[in-house]
Amino acid sequence: AQSVTQPDIHITVSEGASLELRCNYSYGATPYLFWYVQSPGQGLQLLLKYFSGDTLVQGIKGFEAEFKRSQSSFNLRKPSVHWSDAAEYFCAVGANTGFQKLVFGTGTRLLVSP
Amino acid sequence: KAGVTQTPRYLIKTRGQQVTLSCSPISGHRSVSWYQQTPGQGLQFLFEYFSETQRNKGNFPGRFSGRQFSNSRSEMNVSTLELGDSALYLCASSPTQAINEKLFFGSGTQLSVL
Numbered sequence: 001a002q003s004v005t006q007p008d009i010h011i012t013v014s015e016g017a018s019l020e021l022r023c024n025y026s027y028g029a030t031p032y033l034f035w036y037v038q039s040p041g042q043g044l045q046l047l048l049k050y051f052s053g054d055t056l057v058q059g060i061k062g063f064e065a066e067f068k069r070s071q072s073s074f075n076l077r078k079p080s081v082h083w084s085d086a087a088e089y090f091c092a093v094g095a096n097t098g099f100q101k102l103v104f105g106t107g108t109r110l111l112v113s114p
Numbered sequence: 115k116a117g118v119t120q121t122p123r124y125l126i127k128t129r130g131q132q133v134t135l136s137c138s139p140i141s142g143h144r145s146v147s148w149y150q151q152t153p154g155q156g157l158q159f160l161f162e163y164f165s166e167t168q169r170n171k172g173n174f175p176g177r178f179s180g181r182q183f184s185n186s187r188s189e190m191n192v193s194t195l196e197l198g199d200s201a202l203y204l205c206a207s208s209p210t211q212a213i214n215e216k217l218f219f220g221s222g223t224q225l226s227v228l
Contacts, residue, residue: 036219041221044206096213099162101172
């Protein structure tokens with residue numbers, strides 16, 4: 001069974017500073033990995049996804065993530081954070097089982113200070 | 115194109131009652147998934163439907179049920195409500211049931227059980 005760990009519950013970053021959110025997954029085969037963002041009172045929006053190929057994937061809003069199989073990680077990065085990036089970020093893993101079920105991490109809440 | 119619509123937005127029920135939540139997917143989307151989001155458990159997979167068939171179900175008691183109609187609209191029902199059922203219920207849709215599809219989430223139905 002798949003599982004996801006997001007070790008940081010909260011992270012505070014100054015506006016303009018770089019950001020890295022950590023995600024570790026557990027899955028025996030090649031995982032399907034996703035990062036979603038949730039703003040207060042809203043549903044989730046897909047930032048990026050990884051299935052195969054280039055291990056550095058680009059997403060929307062200037063985000064990128066790097067898949068590292070040896071570390072079972074899929075960390076999300078952004079070079080310069082904007083105040084509007086304050087939200088909750090979820091890493092998720094899926095399996096190539098013919099189903100669309102995702103297993104989500106517990107989320108990291110990003111606070112952006114001026 | 116309209117997004118995923120969930121109704122009602124807020125719901126207050128008392129223990130023992132039952133509730134029905136509705137989800138209208140994006141036009142043309144045939145796959146609908148449901149997730150329960152709580153502060154303690156995070157996002158938990160409930161159901162996955164495609165072409166009126168339940169394809170997968172999460173680890174929830176039989177009080178949780180759902181269905182999908184021929185127009186891809188979906189409903190989920192919770193009977194004999196318990197306090198622990200208080201949560202944000204999120205619906206997501208996608209064109210197909212493939213794991214690599216982007217999921218489009220609605221804003222959710224916030225259920226409070228008193």
